[in-house]
Amino acid sequence: MKRLGKGILLSVVALGVGGLLAGCGSKSEAKHLDEKSVTIGVTSGPHQQIMEEVAKQAKKDGIEIKIKAFDDYNTPNTALNDGDLDGNSYQTLSFLEQQVDDKEYKLESAFKTVAFPLGVYSKSIDNLSKLQNGDKIGVPNDPTNEYRALKLLEKAGVLKLKAGVEVKATKNDVDENPKKIEIVELEASQIPSQLSELSAAVINTNFAFGAGLTINDDAIYHEPLENNPNFNVFAVRTENKDDKIIKEIKKYYQSDETKKFIEDTFKGSVVPAF
Numbered sequence: 001m002k003r004l005g006k007g008i009l010l011s012v013v014a015l016g017v018g019g020l021l022a023g024c025g026s027k028s029e030a031k032h033l034d035e036k037s038v039t040i041g042v043t044s045g046p047h048q049q050i051m052e053e054v055a056k057q058a059k060k061d062g063i064e065i066k067i068k069a070f071d072d073y074n075t076p077n078t079a080l081n082d083g084d085l086d087g088n089s090y091q092t093l094s095f096l097e098q099q100v101d102d103k104e105y106k107l108e109s110a111f112k113t114v115a116f117p118l119g120v121y122s123k124s125i126d127n128l129s130k131l132q133n134g135d136k137i138g139v140p141n142d143p144t145n146e147y148r149a150l151k152l153l154e155k156a157g158v159l160k161l162k163a164g165v166e167v168k169a170t171k172n173d174v175d176e177n178p179k180k181i182e183i184v185e186l187e188a189s190q191i192p193s194q195l196s197e198l199s200a201a202v203i204n205t206n207f208a209f210g211a212g213l214t215i216n217d218d219a220i221y222h223e224p225l226e227n228n229p230n231f232n233v234f235a236v237r238t239e240n241k242d243d244k245i246i247k248e249i250k251k252y253y254q255s256d257e258t259k260k261f262i263e264d265t266f267k268g269s270v271v272p273a274f
Contacts, residue, residue: 030239033086037064038245041076041088044069045206046270047232050114050253051089053261057252065249071189073142074099080235081105087236087246089113089253090206095144096235098167102143109233110241111250112273114262116205117228118148119219120156123196128156128221131199133179138194138201141185143168148223148230149202150174150183156221159183205269215269231273 042048048069055065068085070076076088077099091099093109100107120128120137131137137158139149147169153159160176161169171183186194191201192211205215215222223230234253236246252258254274262272 033240033243033245035243035245035248036062037066038086038249039066039068039084040249041068041070041079041085041090043073043076043090043206044071045209046114046116046266047090047206049265050258050262050270053258054249054252057255057257058248061248063245063248073145073188077103077105077107077235080237081107083237086240087234087249089232089234091232091235092144092230093233094167094230095142096233098143106238107235108238108241110236110246111234111254113232113234113253115228115231115271115273117215117223117225117269117271118145118152118202118204118230119208119213119215119222120152120200120202121195121208121213121218122198122200122220124199126220128153128158128200131158131179131181134182135179135199136182136184136197138184138186138191138198138203139171140188140191140202140204142188145188145204146170146185152202152221152223209266209269214267216267225268225271228271228273 040051042051048067051067055067058065073091076085076090079085080088096107096109099105125131137153139146144167147167150161150169154161158181159174162173162175165173171185174183184198188204189207191203192207195201240246259272262270
């Protein structure tokens with residue numbers, strides 16, 4: 001009986017350990033996305049318009065792309081990381097990488113999308129050389145976009161940043177400011193509505209579009225329209241990067257049909273990066 005009891009005990013322990021290991025294994029397995037229906041986050045404006053075109057193409061093949069629009073740059077990544085979205089399309093690669101570093105998100109780029117040249121706009125001057133002492137310039141207050149804005153102003157000769165500053169640079173990293181320009185940090189989506197209160201403002205193209213402003217017609221200074229290094233990406237959770245549906249979305253997004261839609265709709269202010 002003692003031997004029998006010992007054998008039963010060992011069997012129970014083995015089963016318990018085996019079940020525990022099996023449970024651990026199942027948790028590490030990636031959860032693949034539905035191949036026929038996904039929810040994609042975008043920011044309002046061009047990103048939404050382009051994704052609607054992509055969804056229209058996908059629908060012909062029986063794939064449903066549900067689009068959820070946001071008006072800020074932080075929520076879409078939080079929603080994707082938390083599983084409320086299956087992907088998002090709205091941000092530069094550098095912005096995504098910074099958010100991953102800062103917030104430990106398990107997100108990465110799946111493919112390139114478009115580039116949005118950053119522009120400077122004004123209702124009172126037609127050239128940045130006309131700025132007066134103490135004038136106010138608005139810039140986005142989020143990491144990487146503020147850096148891009150400050151670098152653009154530096155290139156225009158408005159200010160000079162401290163040597164060696166990186167993507168987290170803020171107005172506190174300005175080294176030289178001859179005209180003592182006041183840099184006003186604002187939520188990116190709110191800058192267009194504040195433009196009349198500022199001498200000038202650096203506005204992301206998607207929010208500029210929402211306010212009826214375009215790079216070609218309204219910007220008084222802007223980033224290069226061709227070969228812009230600040231390209232945008234389609235982001236996914238790391239576990240879903242190679243899912244079939246993501247490859248399908250890439251096919252629709254980078255199709256000749258989508259490229260023509262972008263070129264015809266945005267007239268060079270938004271350019272394909274693929």
